[in-house]
Amino acid sequence: MGSFCTAVNCMDGRVQLPVMNYMVASFGTGYVDSVTESGPVRYLAECQDSQQAKSILERVDLSVDVHGSRTVAIVAHHGCAGNQVDKKTQLVQLEKAVKYLKSIYKDIDILGLWVDENWQTQQICKS
Ligand SMILES: [Zn+2]
Numbered sequence: 001m002g003s004f005c006t007a008v009n010c011m012d013g014r015v016q017l018p019v020m021n022y023m024v025a026s027f028g029t030g031y032v033d034s035v036t037e038s039g040p041v042r043y044l045a046e047c048q049d050s051q052q053a054k055s056i057l058e059r060v061d062l063s064v065d066v067h068g069s070r071t072v073a074i075v076a077h078h079g080c081a082g083n084q085v086d087k088k089t090q091l092v093q094l095e096k097a098v099k100y101l102k103s104i105y106k107d108i109d110i111l112g113l114w115v116d117e118n119w120q121t122q123q124i125c126k127s
Contacts, residue, residue, distance in 0.1 A: 002030030004067035008044075008056055008101075009075045010082060011036040015115045019075055022113065022121035027071055033063040038082025041074060045096035057104065064108060072108050074098060077115035090114075095125055102127040 005027050007019050020032045035056055037043060043053040063069045074097045076083070076090040083090060094112040101110045112125040 003028075004031045004033055004063060004069045005029040005071040005073070006033045006035065006060055006063040006067075006069040007073050007075060008035045008037070008040050008060065009073075010040060010077055010080055011038050012077065012080065012082075014079075014119055015075060015077045018115050018119050018121045019073065019113060023071075023073060026123075029071070031067075033059075033067060033069060035059040035063070039076075039080050041076045041090060041093040041097045042083045044074065044100050045093035048100060060101075060105070064105060070108055071111065072101060072105060073111040073113050074101060075113045075115060075121075078117040087114075091124060098125050098127050 005023050009019050023032045037052050043050050076094045098110050098112040110127045113121055114124050115121050
């Protein structure tokens with residue numbers, strides 16, 4: 001089995017390849033497990049008891065426990081249909097989502113990624 005990392009990404013088609021390419025290039029992992037939701041940072045930052053947040057965590061559990069992923073990225077992006085707040089608010093949600101994931105996955109590197117208006121991926125925070 002090759003090595004895996006994990007992306008908790010938006011379902012938006014425009015951000016799939018930018019995030020996947022960034023993670024393969026940055027971590028040299030063979031495969032990126034994709035956990036998609038619309039605007040996942042909102043659920044993990046502000047609605048942690050929601051069905052969506054629970055579903056995200058169930059799928060991250062599989063990636064970590066079965067695939068042995070040691071790096072989990074959570075993604076926010078420009079023009080998100082599922083989370084129509086400004087960039088500043090999204091970046092606050094991103095930081096909170098990273099902290100929330102770290103509180104659950106203490107031994108895993110958790111990254112906060114932003115995909116900008118040119119569909120470039122940048123790392124905003126890490127825990
Ligand atoms: Zn989105």
